[in-house]
Amino acid sequence: MPFALRDHTADVALVIDAPSLLALFEEACQALLSLLVEEPSSVREAEGCAFEVPGDDPADLLVDLLSELLATVETRRWLARRCCVERVAGGLRVRAFGEALDPSRHRLTHEVKAITYHRLKVRCVRGRWLAEVIVDV
Amino acid sequence: MAATNLRDRLERIDAVRWRIPRAARPGMRVDGIVFGTEAMMDDLATGEALEQVANVACLPGIRGASLAMPDIHWGYGFCIGGVAATDPSQGGVISPGGVGYDINCGVRLLRSDLGEADVRPLLHDLAAALQANVPAGVGTPGRHHFAQRELRRLLEGGVPYLRALGFASDDDVACCEAYGRIDGAEADALSTRALERGADQCGTLGSGNHFVEVQVVDRVEDPLAAERFGVVEGQVCVLIHTGSRGLGYQVCDDALRALRGVPERYGIELPDRQLACAPVHSDEGRAYLGGMRAAANFAFCNRQLLTGLVRETFEGVFGRPWSALGLELVYDVAHNIAKVERHHVGGEAVEVCVHRKGATRAFPAGHPDVPARYRDVGQPVIVPGDMGRASWLLAGSEGAMRDAFGSSCHGAGRALSRKAALRAAKGRDVRAELAARGIEARAASRRGLDEEQPDAYKDVDDVVDVVHQADLSRKVARLKPLVVIKG
Known part of the structure; x- marks a missing residue:
């Protein structure tokens, strides 16, 4: 399974397993959406937006990417169904595909306060990239 | 392990x-x-x-x-x-992890002149009206939208700023921790994103464990303190629990990002990255403190604007102005905050930065920071429990100053994870179960109610017994829920 939501006392951990680091970032975006919206397939890829995430540490990049998506939900009321992530000089370039939040079709389930650093892990094990990131809900 | x-x-x-x-x-x-x-x-x-x-x-x-x-x-x-x-x-440090993402998450208690017999016949109407009037749940904007200039004034001015706008009374200001405004707030320390997240969220409940509850005083344990707090047995009260919403989360997030590599620069070794910190007197420490104080003021204002909505709702349901219903503020207190305070350590008076993360300030009788009207009995300490059992009103006592930097507990504490709570609720109707106990519960989603069901929490009575016995604070009154509005 590329990602799972693991129970964690008062909060939830996103557990991701992917064949490459870039795929791991893309799966993490899906994992976050599945936590935010009851039915992720209700979000259409109606429009795209692009942003960059500066940095080079994989764990920091993961936190910053997910934090960016989270802020987009609150400030622009926009949901990303899918992200394409590529490496560029100085960080990541992200193209997100999704649509504006429509309460009649998108049932939000959790208010995610933040992506945390607590027990944050991003590592490569026998050719697979694995991550665990706890989100504050 | x-x-x-x-x-x-x-x-x-x-x-x-x-x-x-x-x-x-x-x-x-x-x-x-x-x-x-x-x-x-x-x-x-x-x-x-x-x-x-x-x-x-x-x-x-x-x-x-x-x-x-x-x-x-x-x-x-x-x-x-x-x-x-x-x-x-x-070389003492300030750590955003010692405050949490929800800066100045806290509680405020309103009393009223209504008794349970006045409210019980209208419980259903009151619950429906509160649910309609209080913006709650994920992504629900508030009634107030603050342009950036106004928002900056609110962040630095706190509840006294809202008083100047007509959204708070003198008594509201007098009955808040720090009088609803923490000195040293720096709105300029906040990122544009933090300001954007806060623009339409002041006056919103949010989701998770945040709530508005109508409660009834179940029993009084300290008649003198209860009298000072204006609380009597059988009286209807309102408890509001929320914090600084997305603005506060963003301030914490921004601070943790700004602190990357900073502990190493000061030679600080940390066992957990989430404890990222900087010396209080460093540029990084001062920047966080200024932003954190601004977010704390936002949270005081959030609870104040929600108070306005609650008062308006009661006016609609009971057909009298809120002042005639006696809907006055007992106290508003933070339970996620860091404050510079004077304490005694080993017989020496020192100025320290007290981090309270899920802990409530509990200053005793005679302390100059306790409002004059409560100074002979101690600061009100408000401890919310779960939606089915009870909450407590306590008073700060000497032991808190002696043993806990003027602090006490803040709630019941979770017993079940959210998923475990959902599993436990499977096949049950939590709302109907509460109704059978005389409690009208409303939530933005059924899932929210299931996650926050009473069994998800420990028994707050057990927690309060400990702080009472340890003399961190003493029991004043126990309150039972009548109406629960969950985000």
Whole structure:
């Protein structure tokens, strides 16, 4: 399974397993959406937006990417169904595909306060990239 | 697991105090002290919370002990229920992990002149009206939108700024911790994103464990303090629990990003990245404090604007102005905050930065920071429980100053994870169960109610028994829920 939501006392951990680091970032975006919206397939890829995430540490990049998506939900009321992530000089370039939040079709389930650093892990094990990131809900 | 080892290392001080000796782990600068019963300590054996108490004991400049209240459970960096005082004159640090993402999450209690008999026949109408009027749930904007210039004034001016706009009374200001405005707030320290997230969220409840509850005073334990607080048996009260919403989360997030690499620069070794910190007197420390104080003022204002909506709702349902209904503020108190305060450590008066993460300030009678009207009985300490059992009104006592940097507990503490709570609710109707107990519960989603069901929390009575016995605060009144509005 590329990602799972693991129970964690008062909060939830996103557990991701992917064949490459870039795929791991893309799966993490899906994992976050599945936590935010009851039915992720209700979000259409109606429009795209692009942003960059500066940095080079994989764990920091993961936190910053997910934090960016989270802020987009609150400030622009926009949901990303899918992200394409590529490496560029100085960080990541992200193209997100999704649509504006429509309460009649998108049932939000959790208010995610933040992506945390607590027990944050991003590592490569026998050719697979694995991550665990706890989100504050 | 290391946590199990620490349970084994706990030394019993008395019936409700336990020590993690400094020698239990390398790097600890002071002991850890946990308040609780033996059964509570046994519950901690399998988690990470004791480990977190020990981690906090490693912070530079920590004085006295790394403390945990009886509602202790796992948190980010600090455990929930954690209290730590750091001494800036000894290189003491400020850590956003010691405050949490929801800066100045807190509670406020309103009293009324209504009795249960006045409200019971209208319970359904009151619940429906509150649900309609109080913006709650994920992504629901508030009635007020603040342009950036106004928002900056609110962030620095707190509740007194809202008073100038006509949204708060003199008594509202007088009955807030720090009078609803923490000095030293710097709106300019906030990112554009933090301001954007806060623009339409002041006056919103949010989701998760935040709520508005109509309650009835079940019993009074300290008649003198209850009289000072304006509380009598059978009286209807309203409890509001929320914080600084997306603005506060963003301030914490921005601070943790700004602190990347900073501990290393100051030669600080940390056992957990979430404990990222900087000396209080450093540029980085001052920047966080300025932003954190601004977010704290936002949270005071959030609860104030929600108070306005609650008063308006009561006016609609009972057909009288809120002042005629006696809907006055008893007190508003933070339970996620860091404040510079004067305390005595080893007989010496010191100025320390007190981190309270899921802990409530509990200043005793005579303390100059307690509002004059309550100064002879101590500061009101408000402890919400779960939606089915009870909440408590306490008063700060001397033991809190002596043993806990003027702090007490903040709630019941979770017993079940959210998923476990959902599993436990399967096949049940939590709302109907509460209705059978005379409680009207409303939530933005059924899932929200299931996640926050009473069984998801420990019994707040047990937690309050400990702080009462430890003299961190003393029982004044127990309140039972009548109406629950969950985000």
